[in-house]
Amino acid sequence: MTPLLELRGVSKAFGGAIALREIDFVLGAGEIHGLVGENGAGKSTLMKIIAGVHTAYGGSMHLDGRPVHFASPRDALAAGIGMVHQELSAVRGLSVAENVYLGVQPTNRFGLIDWPAMMRGARGQLDRLGIDVDPAAKMDTLALGVQQLVELARVLFSGARIIILDEPTSALSPPEVQLLFAVLRRQRDEGRSLIFISHFLDDVLDICDGLTVFRNGSKVADARTAEVDKPWLIEKMIGHTHGELEESYTGALFLDSKPDAPVILRAEKLSLAGAYADVSLEVRAGEVLGIYGYLGSGQLDLARALFGKLPADRGRITIDGRPVKLSSTSRGRAAGVAFVPESRRAMLFADAPVFKNISISILRRIGRLLLHPAVERRIAARHTETLHIRPPGVDRALSSLSGGNQQKVALARWLTHLPRVLVLSEPTRGMDVGAKEDVVHIVRGLREQGIGIVVVSTEPETVLSLADRILVMKKGRIVREFAGEAVSKDRLLAAA
Numbered sequence: 001m002t003p004l005l006e007l008r009g010v011s012k013a014f015g016g017a018i019a020l021r022e023i024d025f026v027l028g029a030g031e032i033h034g035l036v037g038e039n040g041a042g043k044s045t046l047m048k049i050i051a052g053v054h055t056a057y058g059g060s061m062h063l064d065g066r067p068v069h070f071a072s073p074r075d076a077l078a079a080g081i082g083m084v085h086q087e088l089s090a091v092r093g094l095s096v097a098e099n100v101y102l103g104v105q106p107t108n109r110f111g112l113i114d115w116p117a118m119m120r121g122a123r124g125q126l127d128r129l130g131i132d133v134d135p136a137a138k139m140d141t142l143a144l145g146v147q148q149l150v151e152l153a154r155v156l157f158s159g160a161r162i163i164i165l166d167e168p169t170s171a172l173s174p175p176e177v178q179l180l181f182a183v184l185r186r187q188r189d190e191g192r193s194l195i196f197i198s199h200f201l202d203d204v205l206d207i208c209d210g211l212t213v214f215r216n217g218s219k220v221a222d223a224r225t226a227e228v229d230k231p232w233l234i235e236k237m238i239g240h241t242h243g244e245l246e247e248s249y250t251g252a253l254f255l256d257s258k259p260d261a262p263v264i265l266r267a268e269k270l271s272l273a274g275a276y277a278d279v280s281l282e283v284r285a286g287e288v289l290g291i292y293g294y295l296g297s298g299q300l301d302l303a304r305a306l307f308g309k310l311p312a313d314r315g316r317i318t319i320d321g322r323p324v325k326l327s328s329t330s331r332g333r334a335a336g337v338a339f340v341p342e343s344r345r346a347m348l349f350a351d352a353p354v355f356k357n358i359s360i361s362i363l364r365r366i367g368r369l370l371l372h373p374a375v376e377r378r379i380a381a382r383h384t385e386t387l388h389i390r391p392p393g394v395d396r397a398l399s400s401l402s403g404g405n406q407q408k409v410a411l412a413r414w415l416t417h418l419p420r421v422l423v424l425s426e427p428t429r430g431m432d433v434g435a436k437e438d439v440v441h442i443v444r445g446l447r448e449q450g451i452g453i454v455v456v457s458t459e460p461e462t463v464l465s466l467a468d469r470i471l472v473m474k475k476g477r478i479v480r481e482f483a484g485e486a487v488s489k490d491r492l493l494a495a496a
């Protein structure tokens with residue numbers, strides 16, 4: 001039987017660096033195929049070849065047994081291949097409905113865009129994905145996870161028969177993931193084929209029929225999902241097992257909170273209409289406070305309020321006992337609060353070299369003239385080493401790093417310049433198992449230096465592995481606190 005899509009001996013180099021080596025890859029009709037591998041293994045690169053983004057490569061690609069070579073994403077789409085990118089490609093200034101219908105807007109009999117039909121259609125498609133969002137809302141006002149779902153809606157309903165999803169669940173919480181999976185299974189049952197990239201190995205094992213494992217630009221294994229398990233996958237991905245982190249994911253953890261440590265930041269009865277209400281919390285010195293909730297529980301907007309990005313409309317915040325008015329990010333910064341958002345695109349400079357992206361926080365503090373570029377590079381090099389950023393050179397453009405490695409750069413920036421309070425939104429988004437472990441060590445190191453850390457996430461594993469105390473948010477309110485007690489993923493999920 002001819003496979004739907006087949007790649008033979010595909011290789012790809014960027015300059016002198018080899019990203020893919022002689023890859024053979026087969027996608028069957030009506031299957032969901034998983035792609036796993038560490039950060040930088042080559043997953044996105046291979047998918048971008050299939051989707052017509054990278055046009056120069058070695059080897060060949062065959063669709064329905066016929067050789068194809070796409071000249072552009074449009075070309076690939078015409079052949080029925082659509083992709084949702086890891087780094088969102090939505091047009092941020094446009095509305096949700098316009099993004100869903102990007103390039104295929106319905107027109108009325110005068111040839112003009114039929115806005116009511118577009119809003120209705122978008123509403124219907126979003127409903128099918130269980131997304132409660134106003135089709136008229138501008139994309140850039142939405143949380144990353146919601147933006148991701150809107151893009152998904154666009155590709156899922158574009159009529160493509162091969163749909164590539166690069167990390168579609170990285171900002172979703174378990175119930176939303178299940179909803180998405182139901183949609184994906186339906187797509188498969190209707191005969192479409194899907195490629196699913198994820199660092200959540202349980203998800204891959206749950207949704208995929210077959211899978212392929214990459215390591216360092218090579219394909220190291222493929223299998224039917226039913227025949228393998230998680231330890232096998234990890235072993236193939238990294239060559240050895242990762243015991244410590246695995247345990248923190250499955251067993252119960254004892255939270256060792258510090259009720260006597262001095263309070264650095266105190267929020268009292270913060271409210272923001274439509275987002276959260278009556279939120280009071282304390283961030284203590286040398287403590288990691290986790291805030292967990294499903295997408296849209298208000299926790300991401302709350303995090304923005306602590307930094308001055310999206311001020312609360314009621315309530316008050318004090319830092320070291322003094323009331324502060326966090327009405328802008330520069331005020332937040334002046335008050336000693338740093339923020340790493342869930343969306344890298346919002347804060348990193350893609351075309352600038354890695355070291356510039358890291359040193360920007362020092363430059364803001366001491367001024368550009370005082371810092372010699374050689375010193376900048378040296379500081380950056382130290383951090384790329386502690387964080388195992390790959391490849392290691394600090395002079396390459398940020399955009400040439402894989403998604404997970406870019407996220408590490410976003411984190412490295414704050415290691416150069418300790419704030420009083422560090423707010424991390426989805427700090428391990430898109431990271432592989434080993435990288436997540438690196439982040440755990442880094443956050444612990446920062447905690448030992450006495451700063452207050454807030455970790456906001458929709459992912460239970462992230463708060464469980466990082467936090468000393470956990471607040472659970474639901475529909476904009478804090479509904480539960482876990483402190484000084486044993487907590488497991490099950491208990492956390494049950495509270496949300």
Ligand SMILES: Nc1ncnc2c1ncn2[C@@H]1O[C@H](COP(=O)(O)OP(=O)(O)OP(=O)(O)O)[C@@H](O)[C@H]1O
Pocket residue numbers: 014017018019037038039040041042043044045046086390391399400401402403404405430432
């Ligand atoms: N545009 C580019 N220019 C130069 N190098 C690149 C470019 N895109 C990717 N690379 C390099 O190719 C390799 C594979 O990257 P790729 O993005 O495919 O990894 P990935 O498996 O998707 O990782 P992640 O899980 O972090 O997203 C990496 O070493 C990366 O730095």
Ligand SMILES: [Mg+2]
Pocket residue numbers: 043044045086166402403404
């Ligand atoms: Mg990638």
